[in-house]
Amino acid sequence: MTVLVLGDQLTRQVGPVARRDDPVVMIEATAFARKQPYHPHKLVAVFSAMRHFRGELRAAGRTVHYYRAETFREGLAAHAAAHPDDHLVVMRPASHGAGERLRSVAASVGLSLELLDNDLFLTTPAEFDDWADDDLPRHESFYRWQRRETGYLMDGDDPVGGEWNYDDQNRETPPADHDPPEPPQFDPDETTREVQQWVADTFSGGYDDPPYGGDWADPGPFRWPVTRADAERALESFVADRLAAFGDYQDAMVGEEWLLHHSAVSVALNLGLLHPREVIERALAGYRERDLPINSVEGFVRQVLGWREFVWHVYRREMPELATANQLDATEPLPDFFWTGEVDMACLSDVIDGVRERGYSHHIERLMILSNFATTFGVDPAALNRWFHAAYVDAYHWVTTPNVVGMGTFGSDALATKPYVSSANYVDRMSDYCSGCPYDPDATTGADACPFNTLYWDFLDRHEERLRSNHRMGLVYSHLDDKPGDELEAIRERAATVRERLRTGASARADGDLREWTE
Numbered sequence: 246m247t248v249l250v251l252g253d254q255l256t257r258q259v260g261p262v263a264r265r266d267d268p269v270v271m272i273e274a275t276a277f278a279r280k281q282p283y284h285p286h287k288l289v290a291v292f293s294a295m296r297h298f299r300g301e302l303r304a305a306g307r308t309v310h311y312y313r314a315e316t317f318r319e320g321l322a323a324h325a326a327a328h329p330d331d332h333l334v335v336m337r338p339a340s341h342g343a344g345e346r347l348r349s350v351a352a353s354v355g356l357s358l359e360l361l362d363n364d365l366f367l368t369t370p371a372e373f374d375d376w377a378d379d380d381l382p383r384h385e386s387f388y389r390w391q392r393r394e395t396g397y398l399m400d401g402d403d404p405v406g407g408e409w410n411y412d413d414q415n416r417e418t419p420p421a422d423h424d425p426p427e428p429p430q431f432d433p434d435e436t437t438r439e440v441q442q443w444v445a446d447t448f449s450g451g452y453d454d455p456p457y458g459g460d461w462a463d464p465g466p467f468r469w470p471v472t473r474a475d476a477e478r479a480l481e482s483f484v485a486d487r488l489a490a491f492g493d494y495q496d497a498m499v500g501e502e503w504l505l506h507h508s509a510v511s512v513a514l515n516l517g518l519l520h521p522r523e524v525i526e527r528a529l530a531g532y533r534e535r536d537l538p539i540n541s542v543e544g545f546v547r548q549v550l551g552w553r554e555f556v557w558h559v560y561r562r563e564m565p566e567l568a569t570a571n572q573l574d575a576t577e578p579l580p581d582f583f584w585t586g587e588v589d590m591a592c593l594s595d596v597i598d599g600v601r602e603r604g605y606s607h608h609i610e611r612l613m614i615l616s617n618f619a620t621t622f623g624v625d626p627a628a629l630n631r632w633f634h635a636a637y638v639d640a641y642h643w644v645t646t647p648n649v650v651g652m653g654t655f656g657s658d659a660l661a662t663k664p665y666v667s668s669a670n671y672v673d674r675m676s677d678y679c680s681g682c683p684y685d686p687d688a689t690t691g692a693d694a695c696p697f698n699t700l701y702w703d704f705l706d707r708h709e710e711r712l713r714s715n716h717r718m719g720l721v722y723s724h725l726d727d728k729p730g731d732e733l734e735a736i737r738e739r740a741a742t743v744r745e746r747l748r749t750g751a752s753a754r755a756d757g758d759l760r761e762w763t764e
Contacts, residue, residue: 247310247328249335249347249358252291253641255298256517257305257473259364260336268308270333271299272320275313275447281635284462284604285444286469290638293433293440294471294516300436301473318350325354333358336365339557339643341564366554367391367521373558381659385409387558388551397525397550398543410547411540417493418675419505425494426486428504430468431475441467461584462636465602469512469638476513480524483508484531492541496609498676500595507607508545511639514553521549548608556647556660563647563659569627570650570657573664573708577623580747583615583632589752590696591682592672593618604638609675612665616653620666621700622744623707626656663717666704669695690735696743703740706733 247268248261257263273295278288299309310327314320324331333351337344337360344360351358362369368391376382376390389409392398398405419425433441449460470476483491487506494506513519525546532542560567582588586597596610606615611633619629630649634640651660669686673679679686679695688694689702705712705725713722728736746752 246332246334247324249333250298251335251338252295253339253515254336254363254365254517255294255473256365256520257301258520258523261334261361262302265334266307267334268310269302270310270324271295271312272317272324273311273313274315274317274320276316278448281631282461283448283635284600284638285441285448285464286462286467286604287638287640288444288448289437289440289467290469290471290512290516292444293437294518296436296440297472318354321351321356322354325356329355331356334361335359336361336363339363339365340641341560341568341643365517365520366557367395367550368554368558370558370561374562377558377562383662384551384555384660387555388547391550391554395550397529397546398539406539406543408543411492411543414540415492415495415544416675418497418677419494419499423499425490425502425505426482428468428509429470429479429482430466431470431479433467437467437471461601462604463586463598463601464604468603470518471516473518476510476516476518479513480508480510480519480527483510484527488528488531488541488545489535489537490541492538492544495544495607496675498592498596498607498610498614498672498678500591500677500681503599503603503606505607509605512605514549515639515641515644521553525549556651557643559651559659560643560647563651563657567650567657567659568630568642568646570659571626572656572658573620573654573711575620575623575625575654575656577625577744577748579619579624579628579632580622582747583636588747589683590618591684592676592678595678600636604636611648612653613667613671613675616649617666618697618700620654620664621697621704622747623704624654626650626654629654663715664704664712666701667697668701669697672697690732690739694739696747699736699739699743702728702733702736706737 247270248265250262250269250271254260261267262269273292299311302309310324312320312323314323333356335347335358338347348358348360392404392409393402470479487508491506491508497505499505510519510524514521514524528542528545531537532539580588582593583597586594586601588594588597592614596606596614599606616629626649630645633645633649634642637645647660650656652665655661655664669679669684673686682695683693684695685693686695686698689698702725705721709722712718
C-alpha cells in the first residue's frame with residue numbers, strides 16, 4: 246500500500262501520511278501546469294513545495310517514490326511498472342470530480358485507488374450536509390454554527406464581546422503616515438532556485454490561449470513559503486506584527502502597500518503546509534496572550550473558520566452547475582488589460598500590476614476592484630474565473646469558482662443575496678487611488694467621469710427587472726429613481742462608449758491613457 250500525495254496536500258499533520266508509515270508516491274506533471282497560463286510564482290510555489298516535502302519525508306525516514314513526467318498518467322504508469330498491483334490511498338481532492346478522475350487514471354495503469362476524507366478542512370462533508378440538510382444555507386448561519394461547534398471566541402453560548410462580528414469597526418483607512426510592518430519574504434534556497442529556472446525554461450511563452458503566452462506576468466522576487474517551517478514563520482509574523490491592526494484596515498486599499506495588515510497565509514493554507522485549525526488557534530493564542538483587539542481577531546477567524554470553509558462546501562454541493570452559472574446573462578469577454586495591466590483607471594492599473602508582479606492582491610481588491618469592474622462591465626463569470634485561477638498563487642478551482650462566480654460576479658445566488666457592486670464612492674472612501682487618477686470620482690457622465698460611476702448606474706438600469714425586487718437593493722433603486730430621464734440616457738450613452746473603448750484596449754477617456762496624463 247502506498248500513500249499518494251497531491252501537490253496541494255503537503256501535510257504530515259493530518260491525513261494518511263500522518264496516520265500511516267507506508268511509502269509515499271508523488272508526481273510532478275508538466276501537462277497539468279499547462280492547463281492554464283499560470284503565474285510563474287504559482288508554479289514555483291507548487292513544485293518547490295512538493296520537492297521540499299519530499300525531502301522532509303525522506304529526512305524523517307519515509308520512502309518516497311517521486312516521478313517527474315509529462316502527464317499524471319505517465320507518472321502513475323511509471324510507478325505501476327515498478328510496483329505492479331500497488332494499492333494507493335489518497336485524500337479526496339478538494340476540486341470537483343478530481344477524485345473520480347484519479348481513480349480512473351490509476352485503474353488505466355493497473356493500480357487500485359482508495360479515496361479518503363480530505364482532512365485539510367475543519368468541517369467534513371457529512372457534518373456540513375447533516376447540518377444544512379437540503380437547504381441552501383447562508384454564510385452567517387454557518388459561521389455561527391461553527392463558532393458554537395468549535396467554541397472559538399465563545400463565552401458559553403454567547404459570542405465573546407457580545408457580538409458575532411465587528412464589521413462596522415473594520416472599515417477604517419490608515420492615516421497618510423501609517424507605516425505597516427514589512428511583509429515577510431522567504432529567500433529562495435537551492436531547490437527553489439532550481440524550480441524557478443525549470444519553470445522559466447519550460448513554461449515561458451508556452452501558451453496559445455490567451456494570446457499573451459507564458460510571459461503575460463511580470464514577476465518580481467519570489468516571496469512565498471514553500472516549507473512547513475517557513476509557513477509557520479509566516480503565520481507567526483502575521484500574529485506578532487499585523488493581526489492587531491488587521492480588523493481596522495482589512496478593507497483598506499493603499500497603492501504603495503500591497504499587504505497592509507493582511508495575513509498572506511492563504512498560499513501555505515491551500516498547499517496544505519498549514520492547517521486551518523492551527524491558523525485559527527494561533528490567532529486566538531495571540532488574542533489571549535497580548536489582549537489583541539476583538540474586531541481584528543474575530544475578523545480573521547471569520548475569514549478562515551467561516552468563509553474559507555463555507556465556500557468549499559457550497560462549491561462541493563453546487564458543482565458542476567456553479568462553474569457555468571450566469572444568472573445575469575453577462576457575455577462580455579474579459580478585457581485584455583486584465584492580462585497586460587494597460588488601463589488608465591488608477592485602481593485597476595495598480596491592482597492588476599500587483600497581480601502580474603506577485604500573483605496576489607488582498608480580498609477587497611479582488612472583490613471591489615477587479616470583480617466589481619468585471620460585473621458592472623458585464624464580463625462572463627467563467628472568463629473572469631479562468632483569469633483568477635491563472636493569475637493568483639493561492640488559486641484553485643474550489644477557491645476561485647465560488648468566490649468569483651458566486652460572490653464576485655453574482656453569477657449564482659448560492660453565496661450572495663445581492664451583487665457586490667459599487668460606484669467610485671466606495672473606492673474613493675476606502676483607498677488612495679482616486680487622488681492619482683485622471684477620472685473624476687464624483688462625476689457620472691462626461692469624458693472625465695470615473696467608469697465605475699457610469700457602469701454602476703448602467704448596471705442597475707440594465708438589470709432592473711432582475712434586481713429591483715431584491716429586498717437588499719431597495720435603497721439603491723430609490724436613488725436610481727431620483728435620476729431624471731436625460732441623465733439616465735446620458736449614463737447609457739457614456740457606458741456604451743466606455744465599453745466600446747475598453748473592448749479595443751483604448752482609454753475610456755477620449756484624450757489618452759494614464760501614462761500620457763502623468764507625463
